[in-house]
Structure formats: structure tokens, C-alpha cells
Amino acid sequence: MKDSPESHEQVAGNGLLHRRMFLAASAAAVGAGIAPSRLSAEPLPVEPWMQIPGAGFVGYGQPSKFEEKVARTWASAPGTTGTGSARTPHQRLNGMMTPSGLHYERSHSGIPDINPDAHRVVIHGLVKRPLVFTVDDLSRYPLVSRIAFLECAGNSGILFQKAPAPVNIQAIHGLLSCSEWTGVKLSVLLEEAGVDASAKWLLAEGADAAGMSRSVPLEKAMDDAMVALYQNGERVRPSNGYPVRLLLPGFEGNMNVKWLRRIKLTEGPTMTKDETSKYTVTLPSGKSLQFVFPMEAKSVITHPSPGLTMRGPGLYEISGLAWSGYGKIAKVEVSADGGKSWGLAALQEPVLPKALTRFRMPWRWDGAPVTLQSRSTDETGYVQPNRAQLIALRGDRGNFHNNMITSWGVSDKGEVKNVYA
Amino acid sequence: MSTRKLLAAGTLLALCSAAFAQSPNLGKPISPEDLAAWDISIGPDGAGLPPGSGTPKQGEEVFNTKCQACHGAKGAGQPNDRLVGGMGTLAGDKPAVKTVGSYWPYATTLFDYVRRAMPYVDSKSLSNDEVYAVAAYILSLNGVIGDTETMNAQTLPHVKMPNRDGFIPFHRGE
Numbered sequence: 001m002k003d004s005p006e007s008h009e010q011v012a013g014n015g016l017l018h019r020r021m022f023l024a025a026s027a028a029a030v031g032a033g034i035a036p037s038r039l040s041a042e043p044l045p046v047e048p049w050m051q052i053p054g055a056g057f058v059g060y061g062q063p064s065k066f067e068e069k070v071a072r073t074w075a076s077a078p079g080t081t082g083t084g085s086a087r088t089p090h091q092r093l094n095g096m097m098t099p100s101g102l103h104y105e106r107s108h109s110g111i112p113d114i115n116p117d118a119h120r121v122v123i124h125g126l127v128k129r130p131l132v133f134t135v136d137d138l139s140r141y142p143l144v145s146r147i148a149f150l151e152c153a154g155n156s157g158i159l160f161q162k163a164p165a166p167v168n169i170q171a172i173h174g175l176l177s178c179s180e181w182t183g184v185k186l187s188v189l190l191e192e193a194g195v196d197a198s199a200k201w202l203l204a205e206g207a208d209a210a211g212m213s214r215s216v217p218l219e220k221a222m223d224d225a226m227v228a229l230y231q232n233g234e235r236v237r238p239s240n241g242y243p244v245r246l247l248l249p250g251f252e253g254n255m256n257v258k259w260l261r262r263i264k265l266t267e268g269p270t271m272t273k274d275e276t277s278k279y280t281v282t283l284p285s286g287k288s289l290q291f292v293f294p295m296e297a298k299s300v301i302t303h304p305s306p307g308l309t310m311r312g313p314g315l316y317e318i319s320g321l322a323w324s325g326y327g328k329i330a331k332v333e334v335s336a337d338g339g340k341s342w343g344l345a346a347l348q349e350p351v352l353p354k355a356l357t358r359f360r361m362p363w364r365w366d367g368a369p370v371t372l373q374s375r376s377t378d379e380t381g382y383v384q385p386n387r388a389q390l391i392a393l394r395g396d397r398g399n400f401h402n403n404m405i406t407s408w409g410v411s412d413k414g415e416v417k418n419v420y421a
Numbered sequence: 422m423s424t425r426k427l428l429a430a431g432t433l434l435a436l437c438s439a440a441f442a443q444s445p446n447l448g449k450p451i452s453p454e455d456l457a458a459w460d461i462s463i464g465p466d467g468a469g470l471p472p473g474s475g476t477p478k479q480g481e482e483v484f485n486t487k488c489q490a491c492h493g494a495k496g497a498g499q500p501n502d503r504l505v506g507g508m509g510t511l512a513g514d515k516p517a518v519k520t521v522g523s524y525w526p527y528a529t530t531l532f533d534y535v536r537r538a539m540p541y542v543d544s545k546s547l548s549n550d551e552v553y554a555v556a557a558y559i560l561s562l563n564g565v566i567g568d569t570e571t572m573n574a575q576t577l578p579h580v581k582m583p584n585r586d587g588f589i590p591f592h593r594g595e
Contacts, residue, residue: 271527288524
């Protein structure tokens with residue numbers, strides 16, 4: 001497209017436009033993006049649903065039958081049906097919240113079928129008063145709500161592969177979701193139990209057959225940890241820890257122990273299987289980083305992304321998600337030329353700490369091949385690294401905590417695929 | 422001071438001595454005996470290890486019956502996790518082979534994990550003797566202990582795992 005009078009609105013290479021262009025709703029600017037050659041619309045028919053009474057009420061609503069492709073995908077360990085992970089379809093979602101039925105899941109021995117009346121949460125170890133709580137007990141406490149993302153530490157690990165995998169965002173970044181969580185502040189329960197001065201950690205353990213367990217620093221437990229009872233307004237889903245899960249905002253998903261049954265205060269970490277043999281980052285030196293708790297600042301473009309083929313040149317909105325386990329997202333930049341030039345994206349309100357933040361960026365695509373990227377900076381000033389920078393820091397065998405910039409290649413036919421740039 | 426005032430003062434004192442009078446305090450006290458069945462975590466110093474013992478020879482029998490189908494003969498892996506070998510593969514740029522022998526820093530973790538999570542289809546079903554024995558067998562297959570060594574609450578915490586010093590606490594930016 002030849003430079004128009006609005007060319008001052010271009011903020012970076014290959015057609016990235018000023019983030020406020022859509023918001024300002026400048027008729028001239030928006031108009032410039034609409035192809036003048038569009039065909040006129042067909043006459044409007046009167047459809048059957050406009051004439052015949054619709055369906056009756058149901059107890060629990062479901063999505064439209066036309067949305068059945070909006071579903072998780074999963075892989076389970078050999079010989080099992082529920083040990084592995086199920087991934088959120090970010091290519092088919094928008095906004096910042098993940099529907100509870102599409103929240104990602106990582107389970108180590110399936111989803112236990114827990115009777116809430118028989119469930120108990122015990123707090124013991126280095127405390128003055130070991131205590132046991134029923135779910136009804138916990139539900140009677142003053143509750144707090146917050147929106148928080150959860151991300152598996154193994155999310156995006158596939159981007160360490162030598163060659164870019166021909167897969168979509170769900171396969172790469174699907175172990176990421178965001179919910180509103182409501183529950184009891186863990187500090188309230190710990191204070192009632194009376195934490196001994198010698199306690200510096202706690203062990204959190206699930207009631208699943210794997211007894212999934214992780215050590216958590218007491219400092220985090222007393223800060224913003226929650227014993228969560230509700231997810232997006234309803235009781236936590238079984239796949240996310242019904243009836244009680246631990247929520248450690250910003251920390252790697254594995255530590256947010258589901259089906260929470262026990263908290264034991266200890267002097268040091270228990271060195272469980274999942275904090276030694278897994279969830280550690282092995283460096284080229286052979287040494288491994290341990291206790292890598294917060295998920296680093298990160299972002300990814302959801303629209304367009306692989307599978308969402310673009311329909312010809314014109315004006316598009318690039319949109320995606322940004323998040324940081326260290327706080328709020330301060331800014332997101334978008335590049336359409338593989339990182340040579342960057343333009344500032346608009347951040348959709350609300351921008352909350354340790355929650356997914358939706359970003360949006362107007363883009364006039366001229367039909368030529370481009371490479372799209374996004375790069376987040378959080379409120380601490382940390383900038384998301386590109387692939388080369390992260391590999392230079394940790395090598396490519398770390399598996400966990402991969403927060404490198406994702407690159408989407410757009411072909412001249414509008415096809416989008418995972419590429420390295 | 423009247424009896425009523427004394428009672429009132431006593432009540433006030435009781436309220437103040439309760440650490441968090443404003444808290445709902447709905448938890449019920451529980452004794453160590455009553456939560457013993459759940460208190461199964463083992464510290465790296467061996468804290469929590471129960472009585473009992475087992476040898477590699479005894480463990481081989483348990484392994485072949487209850488573990489081999491998933492972890493392969495002699496823990497070689499397939500269809501599920503490999504448990505043996507991989508020493509010397511952690512440094513460099515080739516894929517690291519992470520097993521109990523090459524990667525796990527504490528032998529106590531082996532007891533803790535096998536007892537709580539294995540065998541997969543019937544976890545928490547092994548006796549403590551069986552767990553000690555299976556741990557001894559896996560450690561001996563890795564050459565970490567000798568073929569005739571007995572594992573129990575005294576010996577297991579002192580097993581020096583090859584990668585014991587292979588971990589660095591993370592600091593942001595590393």
C-alpha cells in the first residue's frame with residue numbers, strides 16, 4: 001500500500017499502526033483500511049430461529065453446538081488416561097479470562113473423585129496447634145477473590161527444539177490459563193495454627209493417588225497464598241483441585257497443589273520428587289537451577305496464530321496475552337519484521353498483577369510475508385528475551401521456564417506458522 | 422473486686438491469650454497419632470522414615486512383580502520413566518538422561534515418592550519393608566550402593582547420591 005496521509009500513524013515496520021488508532025475511531029484512518037473493492041452484501045433472509053420458539057431452560061448451560069471445536073487437547077502417559085496435561089485453546093479465545101472447562105490441566109495420577117464432606121485439610125509440623133479443617137469450616141472464613149494466571153513450568157518447552165515444530169499456539173503455549181479464584185488467605189489459617197519461629201518452609205500435599213507434593217517458602221505462604229474454594233464464581237472444577245486447591249499467584253503451576261489435604265511446616269524444603277527430579281533447569285555446565293518459582297514475564301500473539309489463516313491484505317487487529325509472575329505488565333511491544341522494529345501495543349484494562357493481560361495492536365497487512373512477534377516488559381523493568389538470548393543464558397536443554405519470544409511467520413497466502421527468527 | 426468483675430477480667434485475659442481472637446478459629450485440634458496415616462513426607466535428613474528395612478535382593482522381587490511392567494527390566498525404562506543410568510550426561514549440549522542415579526540428589530526422595538505414588542495403579546499399598554527394598558534395588562542398579570547393603574531409616578539418609586551437589590538455588594536473571 002502506498003503511503004497514505006495517515007502514514008504518520010505507522011509506528012513500526014511492515015504496517016504496524018498506532019495503538020490508539022482503533023480507540024480514537026478516526027474515520028479517515030479506519031476508512032483507509034477498508035478495501036474499496038468489497039462486494040455488496042446479499043439480501044438478508046429470515047432464518048427459522050427468528051420465527052420458532054427456541055430451546056427450554058437447562059440447569060447448567062453449555063456453549064453453542066457450533067463451538068465444539070473450542071476444546072482442550074491432551075496427552076497422557078503410556079498406560080494412563082489422566083496422567084499428563086490438557087491444553088487451553090488460546091487461538092479460539094479472547095479477553096483475559098479462561099472458561100473453567102477450558103482451563104489447562106496437569107495431573108500426576110488422574111482426577112480424584114473427592115467427596116467434599118469427607119475431605120479434610122490438615123495443618124501441622126512446626127506449629128503450636130495442629131489443626132484439621134472441613135470444607136464447610138473453610139467456607140465459613142472471610143473469603144477473598146483475585147484474578148491470577150496459572151502456567152505450567154513446562155509450558156512452551158517445545159520452543160527449545162532445534163527446528164520449529166509445525167504446531168499451533170495450543171500445543172506450544174496451552175499450559176497457561178487465567179481465572180478468578182476465591183478462598184481463604186493461607187496466612188489466616190497459619191496464624192491460627194501458630195507458626196513456630198523455626199519454620200521457614202511448608203510442604204503442600206494433594207489427596208490424589210500421586211500425593212503430589214511441593215515445598216513452598218513460608219514467606220510466600222504469608223504473602224498472597226490462598227486456599228482456593230471457588231474458580232470463576234463456582235466451586236473449583238475437579239480437574240483444578242476440587243474441593244480445595246492451593247493458589248500461589250505467579251508461581252509455577254505445579255506448586256499450586258490441587259486437592260490440597262495437608263500443609264506441614266518445616267525448617268527446610270522436603271526435596272520432593274517434583275522439586276528435584278522435575279521442575280529444575282539444567283544448564284550447559286551440568287548444574288541445575290532449583291526453586292525457580294515465579295513464572296517470568298512473557299507474551300504471545302494469539303491472533304493471528306497458526307491455523308488462523310488471514311483473508312487477504314487489509315486492516316487487522318493483532319491481539320495476544322502478556323503476563324508476569326513478578327507483578328503487572330508495564331508494556332507490550334509488537335514487531336512485524338522479526339524484531340527489527342517495535343511498536344507499542346494497547347493494553348486492555350484491567351491490567352492486574354500476576355494475571356493475564358490482553359494486548360491489542362492495529363496492523364495494516366500489505367500481503368507480503370512477515371514475521372510477527374510480541375515482547376513484554378513487566379513493572380520490575382524485566383524485558384522478555386528472544387530465543388537466542390534465552391539459549392545464551394541457559395542453553396536449550398532447560399525444558400522448564402521457557403519465556404522466549406514466539407515468532408509467527410505469515411506467508412503471502414496469509415498462512416501462519418511457528419518459525420524461529 | 423466483685424466476682425462478676427473477676428469473671429469479666431478472666432474472660433478478657435482468655436480472649437487476649439488466644440493468639441487471634443478475631444479469627445474464626447474453626448479448625449479442630451488433631452493429635453500426631455490421628456494424622457499419622459497422612460504424615461508420609463520424608464525430609465532430606467531422613468526425618469519421618471519409618472521402621473523397617475530392605476535389601477537389593479528383596480527389592481528385585483518386588484520390582485519384577487510390581488514395577489517392571491512400566492519401568493522396564495532392571496529399571497531401563499519404557500514405556501514409562503527410566504530409573505537407571507545416564508551418569509555423565511548432564512553437562513554439555515546433548516540431551517541429559519535424568520534418572521534416579523544420574524540426577525536425583527537425595528535417596529530419601531526415592532522412599533518418599535515410591536511410598537506415596539507407586540505402584541501407579543495402587544499407590545500407598547507397599548509395606549515399608551517393600552519400599553526400603555525397592556529403593557535399595559534401584560540404588561544398587563545405579564551402582565550407588567552395593568548389592569548387599571541394607572536400606573533402613575539409619576542408612577538411607579546417608580547414601581551419597583552422585584548428583585547431590587548438582588543444584589543451585591535460583592536467583593532472578595540466571
